[in-house]
Amino acid sequence: MAEVTRAGEGFTVEAGVLGAAFGLDPAEVPDLLRAGRITSRCEAGVEADLGRWRLTFFHAGRALRLTVDDGGQILSRSLYDTPGRAAASDTA
Template identity: 55%
Template sequence: MQVEVGADGIVVDAELLAEAFGIAPSMVHPGMKSGDITSLCEKGEGSDAGRWRLTFYHAGRAFRLTIDDTGQVLRRTRFDAPRPGRAT
């Protein structure tokens, strides 16, 4: 399982995020709990209906997944980005 879409929401495998940010998988949950890793989830509309864009932020980097309603990863992107709402 890399991404799972269910009735309770979307779950992303910690190993996937750890690999994207170059951290240990055991650091993902604590990082999210402390706010060191943040996320943004956007639901597609119109021609993008049935897709989701999940963006994770950590240490000045972003990792974005575009998925379909089944959780299949359609696109992965990594880029430099400050966390939303924070001045650089």
């Protein structure tokens, strides 16, 4: 399976991609998503970026940003700190 696939209006990202970025076992990722400890945002490109999507995942003060095309091919990826942005369940 590809790392990112188109799923209707959104995308499905392999658990291994998120696990590698956040230092997690991929088997943990689905439970962390359900618990709200990994959250995400999907943004459609406009104008010059039409046909591109920005998928951003947040976990434990870090973010993974993937820029993908309509078919889900990863065009770029970045990992960065997000100080002060921890999921509510990260602090419990």
